[in-house]
Amino acid sequence: MIPLPRENAPAWTDDEPLECVAVIPEAPNVVTFGFRPPSGAPFHFRAGQFLTLDLPVPGNPVSRTYTISSSPTSTAYVSVTVKAQDGSVGSRWMLDHLRPGMRITAHGPAGIFHLPRQPDGKYLFIGAGSGVTPLHSMTAALWERGEMPDITFISVARRPSELIFRRRLEHMASRAPGIRLAFVVKDEDPFDAWTGYRGRFNQLMLGLMAPDYLDRDVYCCGPEAFMDSVREMLISLGFDMDRYHQENFHAAATTIDEVPDLDDYVPGEEAKAEIVFGTSGVTAECLETDTVLAIAKASGLNIPSGCNFGVCGTCKVRKTAGEVHMVHNGGISEDDIADGYILACCSKPVGKVEVAV
Structure with a gap:
């Protein structure tokens, strides 16, 4: 049995492997894996950061980066939520083979896509697919501070059954009126009525879901094309893009220098x-x-x-x-x-x- 963190115990470092302690299905081909350090060392990170896991895939060990989906307010464990895409190797191995008791070499935590140290602002979180994982961590961190957060959370998926963390987000929102949720799906699930937004996420939806979006800091995560479309919407609506932040699972940055330049077209006001x-x-x-x-x-x-x-x-x-x-x-x-x-x-x-x- 892994001990719980002791008072004043040294924090976990990546010299120690992490032991899988929980496997929780979330959605089709989506699973949350919970980890704890065998020594019982506390785990410290900032909401939105990621871990890199060395996965012992037979014949071809691989390293994969996954955003931490749990809240940093709990230092006893850490979780990552993994979606196995078509053709994925590491994620598919995790869903098929990683079970409680197995130990994995991990590196991190790292990443600059996270909340400020004093997150007292108004936030707009926009996520698509598994891109909601860092946004869930941020929401949980703000909710668990014991103060009333001011969050509008927009989650986009192909169908309702693929809305990751829907029930957890609804639970937090039911306890904190400052958390407002909006879900957008492309298709309905058979034999399950859907009464939320349906179609392609667009400017009209944004205005209905977050009328005060110009006053908020935006955090966005999802497929590249989705984030491109969100940036285009915001730019065309006159949003201050200095208040826009995004993460990409395929190229997660660990330092400011690694953040790619976004080649967005911004119409010149005097051009x-x-x-x-x-x-x-x-x-x-x-x-x-x-x-x-x-x-x-x-x-x-x-x-x-x-x-x-x-x-x-x-x-x-x-x-x-x-x-x-x-x-x-x-x-x-x-x-x-x-x-x-x-x-x-x-x-x-x-x-x-x-x-x-």
Whole structure:
């Protein structure tokens, strides 16, 4: 039996292996593994950090990085929540073979994606799939401080059964009114009614879920494409990106120098642009922050429109030259985009652009 941490005991270091003490199913192909140091040493880390595990996969030992999903307020154990993706080796081995009593060499904890030492702000956590694991650790840490946290937590998954930590998050939210939850799924589970948000996470949903998002610090984690889309949404909405933080399981940074530069396009507030309305023979000068629809109306041209938010698709027009920065909310298909179409209400010119209007 592994002893509990003793008062004033030296903290765990990665010179000592970790022993698996719990295996808890969370969702399809998702399992939480609990570990404790055999010596009973306390485990210290910051909410959002990760561990690197050396996994004895037969014939091909591998090292894999997993975000810690437990709260740092409990030093007696540490847990990681693992999702086995198609073709995964290390994660698949853990789900199939790692059991209580087995010992694993671990390194860390490490990582700069974590809460500040005095986390007293307003937070917006946005996670997709297993990207909710560091955000769950952060939420639990804030909840267990005994103070009322101010958190809006948005969790996105393919279907309701794949919403990791849904019940745990609901439990915390039921005890702390300052924790507000929103779940988004693409598809429903058969024979199980779903009454939450459904579809592609977009700006409209963000505004409904977190009306005060401009006042919050954003922490985002999930697949690369998902985080790219979240950044595009926030940039287009005028969010202060100095308050945006993200983590990527495939390239978790341990120092500031390892954080990759995010090559995001930010329309220049004073950058000049030009829109040529080819069919009408009208040319208008504008700024890169103006939309094609707004400049068309200002030029006396009529582009049919409805929602003005990239949802309905009414303002779809064909771009014949140049580039635009378009952040839509599902009102146009990828095939239409490939064929040169844009939504005028949410497309901003980059330099000189020509449209068939």
